[in-house]
Amino acid sequence: MATVHQSDGAAAANGKSNGHAEAPAANGKSNGHAEAAPANGNSNGHAEAAAANGESNGHGEAAAANGESNGHEVAAAAPEAVEWNFAGAKGGVLAATGANMSIRAIRYKISASVQENGPRPVLPLAHGDPSVFPAFRTAVEAEDAVAAALRTGQFNCYPAGVGLPAARSAVAEHLSQGVPYRLSADDIFLTAGGTQAIEVIIPVLAQTAGANILLPRPGYPNYEARAAFNKLEVRHFDLIPEKGWEIDLDSLESMADKNTTAMVIINPNNPCGSVYSYDHLAKVAEVARKLGILVIADEVYGKLVLGSAPFIPMGMFGHITPVLSIGSLSKSWIVPGWRLGWVAVYDPTKILEETKISASITNYLNVSTDPATFIQAALPQILENTKEDFFKGIIGLLKESSEICYTEIKENKYITCPHKPEGSMFVMVKLNLHLLEEIHDDIDFCCKLAKEESVILCPGRTAFSHLSTEIKCME
Secondary structure, eight states, X not given: OOOOOOSTTOOEESSEEEEBOOSOOBSSEEEBOXXXXXXXXXXXSEEOSOEESSEEOSEEBSOOBSSOBOSOOOOOOOOOOOOOTTGGGGGSHHHHHGGGSOHHHHHXXXXXXXXXXXXXXXXXXXXXXXXXXXXXXXXXXXXXXHHHHHHTSOOSSOOOTTOOHHHHHHHHHHHHTTSSSOOOGGGEXXXXXXXXXXXXXXXXXXXXXXXXXXXXXXXXXXXXXXXXXXXXXXXXXXXXXXXXXEEOHHHHHHHOOTTXXXXXXXXXXXXXXXXXXXXXXXXXXXXXXXXXXXXXXXXXXXXXXXXXXXXXXXXXXXXXXXXXXXXXXXXXXXXXGGOOEEEEEEOTTOXXXXXXXXXXXXXXXXXXXXXXXXXXXXXXXXXXHOOHHXXXXXHHHHHHHHHHHHHHHHTOTTEXXXXXXXXTTOOOOEEOGGGSTTOOSHHHHHHHHHHHHOEEOOOGGGGGTOTTSOOOOOO
16 A cells, blocks of 8 residues: 655645646646556556546556556566676776875865864864964955956956966066076966866876886875876885985985986975975985986975075076976965966976977866966966065964974974974874874874864875875774
């Protein structure tokens, strides 16, 4: 027996259903497809609705009770087995290890350990996005520039794949201030944040069969993830914590061979918080030249230097070896959601032009997504009008936080900080696991800290490229 409830899309009682009604009809005709079963009636069609004591001439798929069926009802048949040609994706990189390849996915897993009724409000210290805190609001000049560009109504269109000419020129002018030669608009490629800049560069390098890339360890995991997706072999060189996380140049050189295309340097460093000296960067450039590789310089934290060591752009050494610098508004202006970044080519000897690297970047961007046009249009005013007081304020807040963090860590025997952070928004610490009871590793520590104290940290394992290890919180 079918039980009929009167609600939207319910049954018609004592009437005929020929049509497409979803609401109940009493003692009338309905030409609709209702959704219950007819009782004591005749079904001539494929009705999905119920008619009580009436007839259905529609196209119902429901059962008829105590009635006749003259329609097109088909008994369920076992589905035929199909060999899907796309089933191989389940063994691919994205399906197999993709969930362990991004900070975002790992952070979500750690955050899931936080209890709804935890002891205190959640303190998120793993996402590199201080914009969630009111004290880190972006510059009013940046907000005004975006609003003005949007209100003109002139920037609702698609931009050129490489970016608006005026925006590219503004970035070129902005970056030329720190190097001994001038960049032009043709040296700048606008991207949807620093993340897309990585997504653009890695496939370009992966075009060469058997190519490999050298990444720092610790490092930023998006490079390794993108390399894996593009089947570009990754090799790691070490950073030396006792020397301010400087690059181990012997390690760097030993990892390279004739198939090595590039190396990545992150300065100011994420996740270690170091800022490299002029002399060290010059040595890196010389080694890169010796190896015949280009340098990818991740400089998105270039304006966020907390100590006395100044930020030196890797482009200073573009005459020694070609440099692709990655920058963005995201960190320095505290607007990661605006998704505006760039790749800058520091290559006064035109090596990247001759080898078609620059042309390949252009061609990639022509079939890729673009940063929002109105954000691009606002970029010249953002770069020109933002006052230094804004950056001083942001740096002051970060410096105060880093001082507190470093001082408290020094007094805690369970964790060790090998180097005081001098830039970016991060500090790398070591867990003294032999002193911690019932803590198995860094993942376990972060999960239990989230559960017990509502504090979210990022496991150091993500920076050491253990991508095959499943990120799983233990109960």
